[in-house]
Amino acid sequence: MRNNIDFIAFLKYNSFDEGGRSTPTKLGYRPQLCFDFEKNSTSGRQIFINKEWVSPGETVEAEITILSPQLFENKLYEGLEFKFCEGRTIVGYGTILKILNEKLIRK
Numbered sequence: 001m002r003n004n005i006d007f008i009a010f011l012k013y014n015s016f017d018e019g020g021r022s023t024p025t026k027l028g029y030r031p032q033l034c035f036d037f038e039k040n041s042t043s044g045r046q047i048f049i050n051k052e053w054v055s056p057g058e059t060v061e062a063e064i065t066i067l068s069p070q071l072f073e074n075k076l077y078e079g080l081e082f083k084f085c086e087g088r089t090i091v092g093y094g095t096i097l098k099i100l101n102e103k104l105i106r107k
Contacts, residue, residue: 005063006101007076011046011084013092015057020091024055031084031091033066037075042068044084061097069101076104 014020025046033044047063054060066072080096099105 004065004101005047006044006066006069006099006104007064007096008049008098008100009062009064009082009094009096010059011054011062011092011094012059013054013056014090018057019089020056021086021089022056024053025091027052027062030067031086033064033094034083034085035072035075035080036082038071040071041085042066042071046084064094066104069104073103075106077106 016022027048028045030043030045032041034041044067045065048054049061049063051060076096076099078096078099082094082096083090084092084094
């Protein structure tokens with residue numbers, strides 16, 4: 001996987017009662033990223049900012065590196081919301097705060 005950061009996002013992990021995970025996740029976690037405008041998904045590595053672990057129900061800012069960024073070229077913008085999933089389970093929701101990979105910016 002590339003080491004380039006594609007964007008910074010605010011992440012809200014669902015609590016277990018909201019259908020999220022029952023255990024914390026460690027930085028480097030790679031769930032599927034799902035955007036409403038695209039039926040394809042890809043994994044996105046999450047490197048939490050100033051944190052090593054995130055528990056269900058918590059929020060965090062993270063650096064996101066997308067496994068297949070070409071799927072999203074010219075499609076993303078700041079403020080865009082997305083889901084992150086494990087299979088069919090929605091683990092949480094994110095909002096793009098800042099795009100660092102210029103190829104992804106919607107023109």
